Amino acid sequence: MTARSFLALIKTETAVAVEYRTRILIWVLSSVFPLLMLAVWLSVEQTSGDRLPWSRGELIGYYFAAAVVSQLTSSFLTWAWDEDMRSGALSFRLLRPMHPFFQYLAREVGFRLVMAGFLVPSLVAATFAWDDLTYSLTPARGLLVIVTVLCGFLLNVLISMTFATAAFWSTQMANLYSLWWGAGAFLSGWIAPTELLPAPVRVASYLLPFRSSMGLPLDILVGRSTAAQSTAGLLVTAFWFLVFTWAFTRLWRAGLRHYQAVSG
Amino acid sequence: MSFLGRSLAGQFVTRMDVALEARYSSAEGDRGCQDLHPVITVDGLVKHFRVHRREAGMRAGLRGLVHREYALVRAVDGISFRVAAGEVVGFLGPNGAGKTTTLKCLAGLLYPDAGALDVAGFRPFERDQDFLGTITFVMGQRNQLYWDLPAMETFHANREIYRIPRSDFEATLDVVVNLLEIGPYLDRPVRNLSLGERMRCELAAGLLHRPRVLFLDEPTLGLDVTAQAAVRRFISHYSHDYSATVLLTSHYMADITALAQRVLVIDHGVLRHDGDLAALVAQRAPIRQITVTLTGDVDDRALARFGNVVNRSKLSAVIEVPRDSISAVASQMLTALPVSDVSIADPPIEEVIDRLFTERDG
Numbered sequence: 364m365t366a367r368s369f370l371a372l373i374k375t376e377t378a379v380a381v382e383y384r385t386r387i388l389i390w391v392l393s394s395v396f397p398l399l400m401l402a403v404w405l406s407v408e409q410t411s412g413d414r415l416p417w418s419r420g421e422l423i424g425y426y427f428a429a430a431v432v433s434q435l436t437s438s439f440l441t442w443a444w445d446e447d448m449r450s451g452a453l454s455f456r457l458l459r460p461m462h463p464f465f466q467y468l469a470r471e472v473g474f475r476l477v478m479a480g481f482l483v484p485s486l487v488a489a490t491f492a493w494d495d496l497t498y499s500l501t502p503a504r505g506l507l508v509i510v511t512v513l514c515g516f517l518l519n520v521l522i523s524m525t526f527a528t529a530a531f532w533s534t535q536m537a538n539l540y541s542l543w544w545g546a547g548a549f550l551s552g553w554i555a556p557t558e559l560l561p562a563p564v565r566v567a568s569y570l571l572p573f574r575s576s577m578g579l580p581l582d583i584l585v586g587r588s589t590a591a592q593s594t595a596g597l598l599v600t601a602f603w604f605l606v607f608t609w610a611f612t613r614l615w616r617a618g619l620r621h622y623q624a625v626s627g
Numbered sequence: 628m629s630f631l632g633r634s635l636a637g638q639f640v641t642r643m644d645v646a647l648e649a650r651y652s653s654a655e656g657d658r659g660c661q662d663l664h665p666v667i668t669v670d671g672l673v674k675h676f677r678v679h680r681r682e683a684g685m686r687a688g689l690r691g692l693v694h695r696e697y698a699l700v701r702a703v704d705g706i707s708f709r710v711a712a713g714e715v716v717g718f719l720g721p722n723g724a725g726k727t728t729t730l731k732c733l734a735g736l737l738y739p740d741a742g743a744l745d746v747a748g749f750r751p752f753e754r755d756q757d758f759l760g761t762i763t764f765v766m767g768q769r770n771q772l773y774w775d776l777p778a779m780e781t782f783h784a785n786r787e788i789y790r791i792p793r794s795d796f797e798a799t800l801d802v803v804v805n806l807l808e809i810g811p812y813l814d815r816p817v818r819n820l821s822l823g824e825r826m827r828c829e830l831a832a833g834l835l836h837r838p839r840v841l842f843l844d845e846p847t848l849g850l851d852v853t854a855q856a857a858v859r860r861f862i863s864h865y866s867h868d869y870s871a872t873v874l875l876t877s878h879y880m881a882d883i884t885a886l887a888q889r890v891l892v893i894d895h896g897v898l899r900h901d902g903d904l905a906a907l908v909a910q911r912a913p914i915r916q917i918t919v920t921l922t923g924d925v926d927d928r929a930l931a932r933f934g935n936v937v938n939r940s941k942l943s944a945v946i947e948v949p950r951d952s953i954s955a956v957a958s959q960m961l962t963a964l965p966v967s968d969v970s971i972a973d974p975p976i977e978e979v980i981d982r983l984f985t986e987r988d989g
Contacts, residue, residue, distance in 0.1 A: 364756070364788075371787035375773065375780055382775040382816075454736050455771040460759040461788050619754075620738040623676060624731050 364461045369469060372461070376473025391481050394430040400554060401426035417556060417587070423495050424585045425556055429577065431482040433553065435475050436515040436576035440467050441540040444527035454624050464524055464611075471520050498584060507593060508584045514600045515576030521604065522572065525611040531618030552578025558587060569595070572603035665709035665745075666840060666872040667733065672742035674703040674728050674896075702728040704896035705742070712839075713870035715862075717877070717887030717904070721984055725896040726876040730842045733874070734764040747840055760789055762840045763833040767848030770825070771832060772817045778828040779813045782835055789836035796835065803831045806861050823854030830858060834865060841866070841873045847882055859885045880976045894984060904976070912979045914947045917957055920968040933960055947974070 381387070404422045408415050417425075444467065447453040456463045490496050500508070523540060530536040548554060550564070551573035557565055568574050579596040582588035588596065680698045681691050703725040710716050718726045731737040732744060735751035735758065744751050749758035772781045786796045804810050807827040812820055820828065830846065843862065847855040863886055866873045877883055883890060883904070890907060892900035900907050917934070921942045930936050930944050933956050938945035948956045957969055973979070 365790065368787040368790065372784055375776070375784040378780060379773055379775050451766070451769050452771075454731075454764075454766075455769070457736055457754070458734060458759060458762075458764050458771075459788050460756040619752075622736065622738070624736045 364465055368461060369465055372466065372469035373472050373476075376470045377476050378473075379470075380474045380477040387477060387481065390434070390478060394434050394482060397426045397429035397433060397553065400429075404555070415559075417559065420495060420497065421585050421587065422556075424498055425581050425587075427486060427489060427496055428498075428581055428584050429553065431479075431486050432512060432515075432577060432580055434478045434482055435512055436519050436580075438471055438516070438519040438523040440471060440520060440523040441527045441530075442537050443467065443470070444524075445530060445534075445537040448530060451624070453622075457622075464615075467524060467527075468520055471516075475516065499586065500584070504583060504586075508580050511575070511580035511583060511593075511597065511600070514597065514604075515580060518572060518600055518604050518607070519576045521607045521611060525607050525614060528611060528614040528618050531614075531621040547573035550574065551576065552581060556582070556587070558582070570599060572600070572607075575600040575603065664712060666712045666714075666747055667708075667710035667874065668743070668745040669709070669729070669733070670707050670743040672703050672706050672729065672732060672744060673740045674725075674732055674737060675740055676700045676702055701896045703732070703739075703893075706893065706896070706898040707742075708891055708898065708901055710872055710874060712872055713866070714889060715866050715873040715875065715887050717875050717883035717890040718893065719876075719883065719890050719980060720893040724893045726893055727844050728896075729893070730764065730844055730874060730876065734762060734842050735759070736764075760836060761838055762842065763836075763838040764842040765830055765833045765844065765846050767826065767845035770817070770829070772825065772828055774818050775816055777814050778809070778817055778820075778825075778832065781817075781828075781832050782813075785832055785835055791836055795837075799835055799837060800831075803834060803861075806864055807831055807857060823850045826850055826854065827857060827861075830861060837869065839869070839871055841871055841875075843873060843875045843877075845877055846875070847877060847879055855879065855881070862886055880980070884976060892980070892983065899983070907983075908973045908976065908979050909950070911983050912974050913950050914974065915950050915953050916972050916974055917946045917948055917953070917960065918970045918972070919944055919946070919960060919964065919966050922965040922967045925964055929964070 401422060404417075404426070405419065408417070408419055408422060444453065447456065453463070456466050459466065490498065522543075526536050526540040526543065529539075533539075550557070550560075550568040550571055552568070557568040557574055557578040560568060568578065575596065579588070579593070579600070582596075583593050676699070677697050678700050679691075680696045681687050702723075706725070706729065718729070720726050728737065732739050733746055733751055735754045738752050747758065747761045749755050749761070751758065772778050773784070782796075782800060785791075786793070791799070804813070807830060809824065809827050809831060812824045812828060817825060817828065826846070826849075834841075841862075846862070847858050850858065859882060862873065862875070865871055866886075873886070875882065875886060888903060890900065890902070890904050891898060892907065900910075914935075916937070921944070924941065925944075927936065927939065930939070930946060934946040934948040936944055936946050953971060957971060960966060961969065
């Protein structure tokens with residue numbers, strides 16, 4: 364595989380992603396869920412006064428950005444893999460002289476690019492339209508946000524690919540991944556900024572991989588992460604990246620021997 | 628050299644081609660040396676599957692929660708064969724005989740439980756990228772094309788994935804589009820194509836990288852006769868012009884008789900025949916059929932004297948006669964009956980194959 368062939372595949376997958384306008388609209392609309400959490404936290408902020416360490420502006424900035432970041436870093440690869448395995452489409456991916464990991468990665472990148480094309484300009488427009496929504500970003504911090512979003516996305520793809528590969532043994536991996544995803548919703552900073560979680564849970568969220576794709580870039584974006592904390596967050600991301608790379612390569616090698624190439 | 632060959636000869640030499648050219652140069656140049664240079668070698672291939680077994684009904688379903696029963700399916704049970712460069716081999720057998728499983732092992736999709744496989748100098752299951760660029764596996768009614776995009780988008784994606792130089796790609800595409808007559812469909816989303824149109828585009832997508840080994844699993848399944856003929860014509864052209872090695876399964880005997888010089892008959896995972904089609908018919912059909920056209924009415928009993936009458940109308944009859952007495956019987960009929968025309972043929976190949984498997988079941 365070459366970088367050129369990977370880029371060509373991303374181009375094709377992007378073309379697939381833009382094919383259905385209704386699907387794009389539904390996905391964009393599904394981005395509003397973090398804003399429901401914002402409504403909850405704003406009412407908490409009103410009643411708790413100074414006891415809440417986050418300001419109203421920080422909460423608004425966090426959850427508006429969460430609506431975008433959650434779409435850019437999530438991965439639905441495990442479900443796609445499950446469907447491909449049952450339909451026989453996985454066999455065609457295995458027959459191409461390009462590792463299926465990169466084929467699925469291209470698919471995810473294509474879709475996220477389309478989402479980014481809608482959501483990022485919408486967020487920028489919202490900052491102009493609403494005074495309460497502001498980000499005081501330095502170029503360095505802006506760059507760090509982009510880097511952490513990319514790292515979070517790649518880690519999520521790798522994790523979902525690892526779960527997908529385990530489907531060589533069990534047909535229930537998509538359901539197991541849903542459980543993982545549910546746990547991640549709580550520990551990633553989706554339900555609450557991780558800083559506001561109870562201490563033991565907060566420590567767990569800092570050490571586990573979930574925060575890498577959500578809380579870490581958002582904390583940096585709203586200015587709630589020091590340079591040391593950001594570095595630590597990136598090191599945790601790198602650690603889990605290594606862990607899942609190891610797990611994926613092991614599972615892949617062993618799993619291929621179990622593949623039954625059903626449906627066709 | 629044919630149109631296909633003339634258009635592309637000398638133009639499309641990829642890294643894989645060079646490697647294969649060196650590896651099989653004598654097989655290319657001299658068909659007489661084919662046996663020395665098999666492109667496909669299968670030696671004692673075994674592939675078994677452990678499948679969950681469960682009776683119908685709620686009680687069986689609940690029992691399955693605590694105790695699962697499994698059965699061993701011997702999909703392929705120790706088959707061996709070789710295929711030389713440029714050979715087109717038909718793979719015959721009833722459903723579940725092990726044909727597709729064998730093809731999947733050869734394409735590197737399935738890991739064999741036992742046996743040795745070699746395809747174009749590669750061990751398929753290692754899934755070397757050069758190996759994957761050397762083969763194609765077309766599965767009837769299975770889709771490798773991007774469903775939501777015009778087929779042309781898949782072709783371009785494949786150009787990059789298989790690293791086909793642009794000029795070679797365009798030359799191959801031109802030929803493939805003409806032979807398969809898919810020009811009018813290339814700008815329509817695949818989901819809007821008919822099965823026949825889509826299948827032809829599938830073939831094109833599978834062959835743009837000019838594979839040297841083709842695994843075709845029911846490539847004409849569900850197609851109308853026109854589309855079937857177009858696909859057959861194309862496979863024939865392709866295999867001839869590039870000495871491509873083809874292993875083909877089909878339930879349409881017309882595909883096998885039109886394309887394959889040799890057939891492998893597999894049943895219950897065991898190879899039951901390996902040889903040319905005519906030999907199979909001679910071996911498995913000890914009778915031939917004489918079709919006579921009569922100029923006047925003839926009594927049934929008069930016809931029955933010559934053999935087993937399997938079809939009868941007022942002025943014609945089809946009579947089965949033992950193979951070794953066919954000449955004598957035909958001669959006697961010409962003198963004894965008011966005959967205007969006689970033709971002798973083997974029974975339809977479908978009947979021969981059916982007889983082969985029915986004998987086994989009996």
